[in-house]
Amino acid sequence: xxxxxxxxxxxxxxxxxxxxxxxxxxxxxxxxxxxxxxxxxxxxxxxxxxxxxxxxxxxxxxxxxxxxxxxxxxxxxxxxxxxxxxxxxxxxxxxxxxxxxxxxxxxxxxxxxxxxxxxxxxxxxxxxxxxxxxxxxxxxxxxxxxxxxxxxxxxxxxxxxxxxxxxxxxxxxxxxxxxxxxxxxxxxxxxxxxxxxxxxxxxxxxxxxxxxxxxxxxxxxxxxxxxxxxxxxxxxxxxxxxxxxxxxxxxxxxxxxxxxxxxxxxxxxxxxxxxxxxxxxxxxxxxxxx
Numbered sequence: 523x524x525x526x527x528x529x530x531x532x533x534x535x536x537x538x539x540x541x542x543x544x545x546x547x548x549x550x551x552x553x554x555x556x557x558x559x560x561x562x563x564x565x566x567x568x569x570x571x572x573x574x575x576x577x578x579x580x581x582x583x584x585x586x587x588x589x590x591x592x593x594x595x596x597x598x599x600x601x602x603x604x605x606x607x608x609x610x611x612x613x614x615x616x617x618x619x620x621x622x623x624x625x626x627x628x629x630x631x632x633x634x635x636x637x638x639x640x641x642x643x644x645x646x647x648x649x650x651x652x653x654x655x656x657x658x659x660x661x662x663x664x665x666x667x668x669x670x671x672x673x674x675x676x677x678x679x680x681x682x683x684x685x686x687x688x689x690x691x692x693x694x695x696x697x698x699x700x701x702x703x704x705x706x707x708x709x710x711x712x713x714x715x716x717x718x719x720x721x722x723x724x725x726x727x728x729x730x731x732x733x734x735x736x737x738x739x740x741x742x743x744x745x746x747x748x749x750x751x752x753x754x755x756x757x758x759x760x761x762x763x764x765x766x767x768x769x770x771x772x773x774x775x776x777x778x779x780x781x782x783x784x785x786x787x788x789x790x791x792x793x794x795x796x797x798x799x800x801x802x803x804x805x806x807x808x809x810x811x812x
Contacts, residue, residue, distance in 0.1 A: 525581045525736055540572070541779040548778045552704035552769075567774035578736055579623045583656045587631060590660075593737050594628045601726060601742040602683070606634040611674075611723040612683040615714050615745070617765050618777035620730035621738055622687060623657075630661030632740070635683035637662040640670055640713070642690070667713060674721065684723070686714045688761050691781070695788050699758045700795055703766055707787050712798075715757040718749040719806045725749060725757050727764050732775060754799045754807070 545568065549561050556564075582590075596602075605612055612635055616622060630637035639657065641664045654664045665673045674682060690711050692698040698709035718725050727743040745760045746752050769776045788794055 525577065540569075544781055545778040548782060549773070551706055551783070553773070554705055564773050565778075568778055571774050572779070574735060575621060575623075578621050581736075582621075582623050582627055583653075585627070587660055590624065590628050591631065594624050594632060594740065595738070596632055596740045596742065598742050599633070601744055602633045602635065605724050605726075605747070606681050609681055610747070611635075611681050611721055613714050613718045613721075613723045613725045614683050614685045614728055615688045615725060615761050616685065616728040616730065617687055617689040617768075618780060619689075619765070619768060620732050620775045622730065624738060625728065625730060625740070626657050626662060626664075626685065627660060629683065629685060633683055635681045636677050638670065638673060638677075638682050638684040639664040640667050640684060640686050641665070642667070670717070671720075683726075684717065685728075686717070688714055688758075689765065689780075689782070691784065695785055696794050696797070698785075699755060699798065700791060701755075701759060701762055703762055704769065706783060707791070708783065709785055710758055710762060712758060712802075714761065715749070715755070716802075718746070718757060722748075722750065725761075727761060729764070729768055732772075750806070754802045 542565070545565055546561065549556075549564055553561065553564075585593075602612065614629070616625060625632075626639055629639070639662050641654070657664055663673060670684065674684070688711060692709045692711045695709060697712070699712045699715070700707060700709050702708070703710070714725065717723065724747045725745040727745055729741040729743065731739045731741060733739055743764060745764075746757050749757060
């Protein structure tokens with residue numbers, strides 16, 4: 523099905539108030555100084571983006587490699603090229619911003635590194651297998667967070683780039699990195715920072731920029747080349763700051779329908795923060811504690 527036709531079919535979604543209450547609440551809390559009119563405009567533009575995203579995600583299931591290569595262009599590939607030349611593994615961090623599905627599918631031919639994707643299994647096993655097989659058709663390997671170490675061992679002789687969408691909801695408040703994000707106390711998964719330290723991998727942020735319908739540019743930002751010299755939380759905080767800046771510049775392109783702030787703020791939040799930092803330092807920064 524032509525992408526242009528899919529856009530037309532799914533444009534009707536702009537008229538459907540999908541999760542409108544969640545979206546409005548998220549935007550109001552994230553931009554407390556906005557007028558109701560400004561928030562309404564963000565919502566309007568979000569629904570336009572969301573219908574486009576669904577159309578492109580359907581198209582992505584069968585898009586050819588050559589076609590996709592024209593739709594995802596890396597502006598500064600030298601960052602990844604230099605890390606590959608140094609035989610450095612990479613943790614690629616991105617977010618549910620613009621079309622991340624194109625990135626997942628294209629990653630293995632965009633960069634020299636072997637592409638690994640960290641994903642959460644879908645409840646429906648049939649669709650989980652179906653979608654992941656489509657994501658992997660150009661060389662990406664999708665693995666679960668619990669067994670990614672085993673997959674990385676298979677590529678001990680070649681540098682890997684492991685993609686992590688860092689704005690996923692963490693499942694446990696005590697095992698999260700808490701920070702201020704879009705004017706709210708927000709828990710973030712700490713997996714990317716943990717993996718970077720476990721595997722001695724550089725960390726690179728991938729910003730997905732919308733050019734026009736179906737076309738994107740990737741801008742890379744080196745967060746840390748040597749994670750072992752970074753203090754606790756530095757990598758995650760840098761990620762949060764870059765994502766926050768991108769969202770504030772173009773708020774319509776983030777997935778506002780996601781229940782990002784559904785976790786209650788713990789009463790002992792400061793204590794949890796301190797314990798989380800202590801566990802990290804005991805595991806990865808023993809010498810610094812002496």
